[in-house]
Amino acid sequence: MEFAVIPDYLYGASVRVNGKWLGIVEERPVKFRIGDVKAFTLLVEVSPLQSDPTGDVTAVPFARVIKIKDGAIVPPEVEPDGALHVRKTAQGHELHFVYPKVEVLGQGLETLLVPKQTESADFDHDGRLDVAETFATNLRGHVRVRSATGRILLQEVYPDNELHIAAADLNRDGRPDLxxxxxxxxxxxLLQLWDGADGSISTFAGFTGIRRTARAETLLEKKVQTPFREWVELYRFQPVPHESPQFKLVRTEDRTLQRADVEGETLEAFLSSFEAGDRKGAMLYLTKGTPLPELNFYAHEIDRVNGGNLSAMVYHWIEPGYYDEEHVLAFDLVRQPDAVSEWKIKSIQRRVHGR
Known part of the structure; x- marks a missing residue:
């Protein structure tokens, strides 16, 4: 098996694998290989250079264990921390390291809280207005709810400093929720629904906001937006006694935000729509009869543009947050102008070996 330690954030770092020093990471990846064995464990140690506020540079090492079985990477036994990202390519496996955010040498320090948003409602249902506030640092988002008497009803910290809140009566029982x-x-x-009456918190995936209708109803939004398309699904929250609530799809909305005028924009519009799950939008950039590829991916990168021939790398998770795979797609475009684009994709071919 072939491996390559990719420079990324490691320029100048020393690399050791199972105790053997391999060299210093510079512009080119540091490569190594292991024999074809049924089971193997790699201890990869890297020593990135970190500078302190005085300008002094120090090597601060860290290490990760990679387990291999039958020629494949074994998922870690604990939740990935984001420091190591393994990518399977046609040439082998790439090891992408990101130095962990630690309180060392002045790096990763959190800034002071900054107020962001305020919502007022009777969350604890005592007939008086309470206040929900959000605060943000450079690393995290904070939510705090205070009662009318000043008592803290809720205080939570999230790994997203762009979080937002809303006060709404989702189930129309006359009591607002956060x-x-x-x-x-x-x-x-992700959505967390806090019931101030009993203090319970429920978490649901996929929802991005709310939509208040003219009939005083609050619907939940699942919105996906790319530079070229917007796609929204609106759901009605339906509580079920003694069971998890249900979400009924009320309607979908989609629109084109801008026209793709050149070949590269057409490919970007197609890939970003496909990646976001807007398959209806992706079909707008194909010629009639061209099928969508049977492939799911979470990220993409347009590689080459040569007239009407383009190629792109797409990446899909094998183990989310830790191990993904690269695929190379080749596209053939023809000029067929309409309201959404100047060019259309005539064929999509998946390359098996190399780019």
Missing amino acids: LIFWRGALDEP
């Missing part, structure tokens, strides 16, 4: 919208480690949208 909705907290934030994004997780993989940028996935």
Whole structure:
């Protein structure tokens, strides 16, 4: 098996694998290989250079263990911390390291809280207005709810400093709830619903905000937006006694935000829509009869543009947050102008070996 330690954030770092020194990371990856064995464990140690406020530079080492079985990377036994990202490519496996955020040498220090948003409602249902506030630092988001008497009803910290809140009566029982919208480690949208009456917190995935209708109803939004498209699903919250609530799809909305005028924009519009799950939008950039590829991916990178021929790398998770795989797609475009784009994708081919 072939491995490469990618420079990324490691320029100048020393690299050791299972105690053997491999060299210093510079512009080129540090490569190594292991034989074809059924089971193997790699201890990869890297020593990135960190500077303190005085300008002195110090090597601060850290290490990660990679387990291999039958030629494949074994998922870690504990939740990934984001410091190591393994990528499977046609040439082997790439090791991307990001130095952990630690309180060392003045790095990763948190700034002071800054007020962001305020919502007022009777969350504890005592007939008086309470106040929900959000605060943000450079690293985190904070939510605090105070009663009319000043008592703290809720205080939570989230790993997203762009979180936002809303006060809404979702189930139309006359009692407002607090909705907290934030994004997780993989940028996935999450909703936490806090019931001030009993202090319970429920978490639901996929929701990004609310929509208040003319009939005084509050619907939950799942909104996906790219530079070219916007796609929204609106759901009605339906509580079920003694069970988890249900979410009924009320309607969907979609619109084109801007026209794709050149080949690269057409490919970007297609890939970003496909990646976001807006398959209806992705179809707008294909010629009639061209099928969508049977592939799910969370990120993409346009590689080459040569007239009407383009290629792109797409990446899909094998183990979310830790281990992904690279695929190379080749696209053939033809000029077929309409309201959404000047060009259309005529064919999509998946390359098996290399770029």
